[in-house]
Each structure stands twice: as C-alpha cells, then as structure tokens.
Amino acid sequence: MNRISEKKLDNLVLYLLVTIGPLTTTQLIEKATKHLEKQDLLTPGDKEILAGRRDTTFSQIVRNIVSHRNTPGNMIYEGLISYDNNNSSLAITLKGKEHFEKFIATSFK
Known part of the structure; x- marks a missing residue:
C-alpha cells in the first residue's frame, strides 16, 4: 500500500x-497531519493504525525523523533541523532555511 x-x-x-518555529514531535505530527489531510494527501496506508498501538503509520514515519537521526540522509543527520x-x-x-529557500526558488523555474 502506498505511504x-x-x-x-x-x-x-x-x-x-520555518513558519511556526520549534515543535515537539507530537506537535509536528499534528501539524503535518492537518496539512496533508487538508490537501487530501494521506493515503489509507498512512492512516492505518499500527498493530497493538493507538497511532498511525504516518505518525510513526514522523517519529522516525528523530529515531533515525544518526542515519545519513536524515534531516537531523544532514544538519537541516536540530x-x-x-x-x-x-x-x-540555518542550513535548513537555505535548503528550503533553494527548494522554493527552484519551484519557480
């Protein structure tokens, strides 16, 4: 299933x-979920409740940002967020802001 x-x-x-400021993982899950739901971008796989838990597959993916912080390619590891x-x-x-600004700039090309 797509996720x-x-x-x-x-x-x-x-x-x-960049728009809200520092967030806890719980707050980030809440804000990201609301944003993606508003755009109808969460798939049934994202909304699936994990076995033996009360949270969704999507919330686990967000929590993995912290769990995988020592893995190359991770946003924390790469210095985009702390x-x-x-x-x-x-x-x-600062590196994260520069990366995001570059993303915005290239979106208009």
Whole structure:
C-alpha cells in the first residue's frame, strides 16, 4: 500500500518549522497531519493504525525523523533541523532555511 516516506516529508517539515518555529514531535505530527489531510494527501496506508498501538503509520514515519537521526540522509543527520533532547523539540537550522529557500526558488523555474 502506498505511504508517505520519511524523505518525502523533508520540505513539509522545513515549511512547518520555518513558519511556526520549534515543535515537539507530537506537535509536528499534528501539524503535518492537518496539512496533508487538508490537501487530501494521506493515503489509507498512512492512516492505518499500527498493530497493538493507538497511532498511525504516518505518525510513526514522523517519529522516525528523530529515531533515525544518526542515519545519513536524515534531516537531523544532514544538519537541516536540530533536535533538543531536553524538551524533545525540533527546530530548523540555518542550513535548513537555505535548503528550503533553494527548494522554493527552484519551484519557480
């Protein structure tokens, strides 16, 4: 079943962090879910409740951003966003802002 991948979330996460500011993982899941639902972009696979849990496949993908932070290609690993262990929050970095600005600029070409 088709689902949104962690990598496909990069620019949405950057957008949310640049427009709202630092977010906890829970807040990011809530904001990203609302944004994607508004655009009718969540698939049945994304909305599927995980076995033995109360959360969705999509929420697990968002949480994987933190879980996979030591993996090359991950937004935290690549320095696009930072993770604060003390308050479990994510924030955009200067590198992330530059990456997002480049994404916006190339969208108009």
